[in-house]
Amino acid sequence: MTSVLMLYRLQKIDSQLDQVKNRIAEIDRLLNEDSALRAARQALSDAEQQQAKARQTLKQAENQVEAQQLKIEESEASLYGGRIHNPKELQDLQNDVASLKKYLLVLENQQLEAMLALEEADTGVQDKQADLKTVEGQHGNEHAAHLGSRNTLQRDIERLDAERKALTPSISLDEIKLYDRLRQQKRGIAVAAAADSACEACGTTLTPAEWQNARNPSKISFCPTCGRILYAG
Numbered sequence: 758m759t760s761v762l763m764l765y766r767l768q769k770i771d772s773q774l775d776q777v778k779n780r781i782a783e784i785d786r787l788l789n790e791d792s793a794l795r796a797a798r799q800a801l802s803d804a805e806q807q808q809a810k811a812r813q814t815l816k817q818a819e820n821q822v823e824a825q826q827l828k829i830e831e832s833e834a835s836l837y838g839g840r841i842h843n844p845k846e847l848q849d850l851q852n853d854v855a856s857l858k859k860y861l862l863v864l865e866n867q868q869l870e871a872m873l874a875l876e877e878a879d880t881g882v883q884d885k886q887a888d889l890k891t892v893e894g895q896h897g898n899e900h901a902a903h904l905g906s907r908n909t910l911q912r913d914i915e916r917l918d919a920e921r922k923a924l925t926p927s928i929s930l931d932e933i934k935l936y937d938r939l940r941q942q943k944r945g946i947a948v949a950a951a952a953d954s955a956c957e958a959c960g961t962t963l964t965p966a967e968w969q970n971a972r973n974p975s976k977i978s979f980c981p982t983c984g985r986i987l988y989a990g
């Protein structure tokens with residue numbers, strides 16, 4: 758095999774590797790891009806926080822109602838217990854009970870509002886849980902498909918790497934260096950196929966002498982325009 762042909766083969770392998778690696782990078786980007794999932798999780802977390810707050814508010818309201826009922830019971834026990842005989846004292850106590858009951862209504866109203874707020878928060882959490890499930894379902898399918906493609910591409914890389922390893926020992930170090938430098942300078946394409954007296958990378962038409970050179974398999978020649986190694990197979 759001639760060195761130009763081998764450089765051309767190396768180029769083919771590297772171009773495929775570039776392509777596969779680009780696709781893997783794109784898949785990784787998609788795998789990481791789970792903004793919908795993040796948003797759904799955040800919405801659920803917000804709803805759960807609101808639910809916890811509503812539950813706490815209700816608990817406080819219930820405690821207040823309970824304490825107020827206890828106060829009323831105690832006052833009524835004193836009122837009807839028969840131990841107080843002073844009319845003024847009895848009247849005061851009666852007034853106390855009346856105002857305690859009046860405030861109980863206020864507290865009970867607050868309790869009712871807290872219950873309604875908790876019900877609303879519960880519904881909010883259920884809604885957000887359902888939303889998240891939907892998004893996770895969609896995401897799960899895509900995720901599995903992406904992972905499948907990624908595995909296939911990873912195997913392609915292993916195969917191409919093995920091909921590359923088998924090929925490179927038969928190319929001289931100087932040629933590899935030249936090739937690597939051109940790959941860096943020419944956006945990954947160091948070796949261009951030449952067909953019908955034209956460089957396929959840049960489209961330049963070669964002079965008969967240049968075409969003749971390109972067709973000499975044992976000598977490296979370059980495209981006069983883009984500077985790539987020409988391979989006229």
Ligand SMILES: [Zn+2]
Nearest residue numbers: 956959980983
């Ligand atoms: Zn060219």
